[in-house]
Amino acid sequence: NAGVTQTPKFRVLKTGQSMTLLCAQDMNHEYMYWYRQDPGMGLRLIHYSVGEGTTAKGEVPDGYNVSRLKKQNFLLGLESAAPSQTSVYFCASSYAWGLGTDTQYFGPGTRLTVL
Amino acid sequence: AQTVTQSQPEMSVQEAETVTLSCTYDTSENNYYLFWYKQPPSRQMILVIRQEAYKQQNATENRFSVNFQKAAKSFSLKISDSQLGDTAMYFCAFMATGANSKLTFGKGITLSVRP
16 A cells, blocks of 8 residues: 555756656545645645546646546646746645545655756 | 644754644634644655544644644644654644635744754
8 A cells, every 4th residue: 555656756847848747546535636835835735636537726726737537646737847836746635525534645745846 | 715824933842852833723614624744854744633623622642732722723733752753844734624625734834853
């Protein structure tokens, strides 16, 4: 049982390049989330999914797209990377939402640098 | 909208002593959850403790306990018998119980345990 895993762990991009971050969970969780963590800002929600085939915007969605084609995977895409997207990205998952069994479990994070 | 405030950016404690990390929040919700997450240098976000707002009894997990003051909207974390492995960033987080509620994080506090 690996929990939540993220690929890659580190990445350096040039401005304008694209990339996809992969999140996978083996806990059969319905809900998945992408956050970004910036110094002095705490974690902020980018996008989330309440089930396979669904996605929704979070607090800071601009410049990102997501897809949830399979229940266990949640992809975060950057179509044209900008230096402002330099951050540490965390994926999380939970069994439910707001129902008492909704503790979110986090992946190890991906450190992305955009030059 | 909910806000979570951690006003102390960093704290330091001697090994084996007790330390309390402060957190306040603002919400109009009556039913919600509060969390403390630990982020060690490895970056992994680890759930330390959670508290349901409807429970009057403060949550405890081994050396970790909370002081939940609902009327004052305060949720502090007490770490007893501090260990070197407790060195980490600690994030306070809030989530309402309704559908589509979001996990809102504070900015975090850096705790250093001195040998």
